[in-house]
Amino acid sequence: MKPTVKHLGKIILTASLALTLLTGCWDRREINDVAFVVASAFDKVEDGYLISVQIPLPGQLGGIGGSGGGGGTSGEKSWYIDSAVGKTIRDANSKQQTTLSRQLYFAHRRVLLLGEELARDGVAPVLDVLARISQNRLTAFPLVTKGEAREVMGANTPIEAYPAEMIRELAQGSMKSPRTLRHMVEIMLTDGIDIIIPAVRRVETRPPQKEDIKKTIKLDGFAVFSGDKLAGFLNREESSSVLLAMNQAKIPKLSAPPPDGEGLIEYMLQENKMSLIPIVKGDEITMRLEFRAKGIIVENSSNYDLSANANLVAFEELVAKKLTQDIKKAIDALQNKYHSDVIGFGDSLYRKDPDAWNRVKQNWREENYPKVHVQVIPLVHFEHTGATTKPLGIKDRGLIR
Numbered sequence: 001m002k003p004t005v006k007h008l009g010k011i012i013l014t015a016s017l018a019l020t021l022l023t024g025c026w027d028r029r030e031i032n033d034v035a036f037v038v039a040s041a042f043d044k045v046e047d048g049y050l051i052s053v054q055i056p057l058p059g060q061l062g063g064i065g066g067s068g069g070g071g072g073t074s075g076e077k078s079w080y081i082d083s084a085v086g087k088t089i090r091d092a093n094s095k096q097q098t099t100l101s102r103q104l105y106f107a108h109r110r111v112l113l114l115g116e117e118l119a120r121d122g123v124a125p126v127l128d129v130l131a132r133i134s135q136n137r138l139t140a141f142p143l144v145t146k147g148e149a150r151e152v153m154g155a156n157t158p159i160e161a162y163p164a165e166m167i168r169e170l171a172q173g174s175m176k177s178p179r180t181l182r183h184m185v186e187i188m189l190t191d192g193i194d195i196i197i198p199a200v201r202r203v204e205t206r207p208p209q210k211e212d213i214k215k216t217i218k219l220d221g222f223a224v225f226s227g228d229k230l231a232g233f234l235n236r237e238e239s240s241s242v243l244l245a246m247n248q249a250k251i252p253k254l255s256a257p258p259p260d261g262e263g264l265i266e267y268m269l270q271e272n273k274m275s276l277i278p279i280v281k282g283d284e285i286t287m288r289l290e291f292r293a294k295g296i297i298v299e300n301s302s303n304y305d306l307s308a309n310a311n312l313v314a315f316e317e318l319v320a321k322k323l324t325q326d327i328k329k330a331i332d333a334l335q336n337k338y339h340s341d342v343i344g345f346g347d348s349l350y351r352k353d354p355d356a357w358n359r360v361k362q363n364w365r366e367e368n369y370p371k372v373h374v375q376v377i378p379l380v381h382f383e384h385t386g387a388t389t390k391p392l393g394i395k396d397r398g399l400i401r
Contacts, residue, residue, distance in 0.1 A: 035102035038079075039164035041149035042126050043115035045085055050115075051092035052083040052150040053104065054164050079162040081154055089129045107135050111164045111171070112142040112181060113200075115149035119223065119230035123195075124188070127228070131185045138182040141171035144223035144230060146201035155202045156214040163217060167200060170219045174198040175248040188228060191361060192346020195225035196242070199233050224340040226365055231338035234330070241330035244323070245289060245343050247274040253298065256322050259314045263302030267319065267382065269295040276343070278352040285356070286373040287345050291323065293378070297385040306385045320378040327376050335370040345372055 035055045043050040060078040082100060086092030097104055112130070114123055130136045145152040157166040172178050179197045187195050203218040222234045222242070234242060243249040255266045271294040279286040297306060306312050334340050341347075346364050350357035360368040 029103065033102055034105045035100055036108045037104055037106050038109060038162065039111035039113065039153055039167065040106075040109060041113040041115065041145075041153045042089070042118055043149050044118035044121050047085050048087040049089050049092050049118075050083060050085050050150065051089055051096065052081055052153060053096065054153055054162065055080045055082070056162055079164075081150070083150060089126060105135075106133075107137060109137050110140050111167045112140050113149035113153055113167070114142060114144050116144060116146055116230065118149070119144050119225075122228045123184075123225075123230075124228040127181075127185055127188060130181055136181070138180065138185075140181045141168055141178060141198075142181055142184055143167065143171055143198045143200050144233075146199060146220060146233070152200055152202050152217060155217045156205070157216065158205075158214075166217055170200065170217070171198055173250065174219060174222075175243055175246075176250050177248060190347060192341060192348070192350050192357065192364065193344035194227070194231075194340045194342045194365075196222050196246075196340075196342035199223045224334065224338050224342050226338060226340045231340045234333075237326065238330045238333060241323075241326040242334065242342065244272060244291065245274055245327050245331060247272075256315075256319050258302045258304030259311070259318050261302050261304045263300075263304070265297060265302055265304065265306070265315065266299035267295050268298050269293045269380075271295075276345075276348050278345070278349045278356075280349070280353050280356045284373065285349065285360070285368075285371070286375055287348070288375045288377065289327065291327075291376060291378040291380075293323075293380045295380065295382050297382060300385070312382060312385065316380050316382055320380040323380065324376040324378050328374055331374050335372065339365045339369065341365065341369055345369065 037053045038056055039054040041052040041054075043052075056079050057077065082096050084092045084095040084099070086095055093104065112126075114126065118126070130140075131138070153163055153167075155163055157163045160166040160169070175198075177183075179195075184195055184197070187193055198219055199221050200217055201220045202215045205214050205216050220233075221236055222239045224231050224234060224242075240249065240252050240254065244252065249269070249272055251268060251270055252272070253266065253268045255264045257263070258265055271292075273292050275290040277288040277290065279288055300306060304311060304315070306315060331343070334342060341364070346357065346361065346369065349360075
């Protein structure tokens with residue numbers, strides 16, 4: 001039976017439709033045509049924004065800890081930094097693209113460095129563009145730099161292949177739940193809580209030879225915000241106390257003098273938990289922080305004998321009292337110096353008593369937040385004092401039992 005013209009037409013149409021499945025992707029992008037951005041730095045300048053990107057150079061990544069360096073691809077550098085100034089962030093990115101032979105690709109970006117001047121001016125424009133474009137990675141770690149962000153991103157990293165990886169590791173180890181771009185955006189959209197993210201700066205290394213001194217990166221406390229603007233930096237002691245109050249301290253290592261005698265006792269809180277309970281009585285608001293911690297002694301350079309049970313109990317009470325004082329002092333700085341509610345007193349109040357929150361939210365940071373009373377109820381227990389019970393090098397007659 002010979003096929004009819006109508007039958008042949010169906011065969012040709014079916015074959016034609018099948019051919020469309022064999023075509024290539026019209027928007028394909030070869031890996032050799034892509035520049036993978038692993039970090040971005042955002043700085044404020046007179047003409048707008050100075051945006052810098054860090055791009056690894058695969059051909060130079062054979063060994064860890066290359067000499068590194070920004071703004072070029074020569075020598076042993078395993079990464080390249082490109083910068084451009086624009087009236088807006090997207091404008092600066094577009095200008096960067098005109099000087100690069102490969103297409104910038106941001107889906108692998110893990111680090112976002114916010115320059116100090118830009119952060120004090122307000123980070124809302126940066127968060128807007130980062131949250132709006134789907135290619136941007138919401139799990140990237142934001143940090144504030146002390147000084148220019150581009151300079152920090154160009155520091156040397158002897159252990160890691162490129163600075164972005166070192167900064168990412170520092171951010172991950174800074175707290176229990178490291179703050180990401182997603183966290184920042186969520187906090188910006190939530191009343192009664194402010195942003196807190198790690199702060200970093202460039203420091204000099206301490207090599208055996210002075211001529212080998214280079215600039216590297218150091219985690220240097222935390223940056224606290226009031227709204228979208230940087231309010232200030234917490235030092236090491238304030239950071240530890242605030243993280244404890246936030247229930248975000250990651251196995252803190254602290255020290256305290258003994259109840260009697262000389263020297264210091266270093267301890268580590270392996271378990272720590274803080275419960276925040278709002279209490280409203282009329283127009284008075286109190287935040288009760290119930291703190292529970294278990295720890296171990298990691299060093300005893302004092303002449304205080306912790307092998308005696310009574311001495312250990314006395315030291316537990318001393319540590320609980322000192323932690324209470326430190327936490328209250330740090331919260332007082334947040335309330336009256338920085339006007340930054342990073343612990344989330346307002347958000348906690350809203351969840352407990354929405355009506356009370358509605359009465360105070362209008363002038364929360366400047367007027368009502370500083371008036372909140374803080375009550376800390378600690379319970380500290382040291383499970384053991386280590387493999388050695390008594391301080392080494394001190395004879396029994398010199399110990400305080």
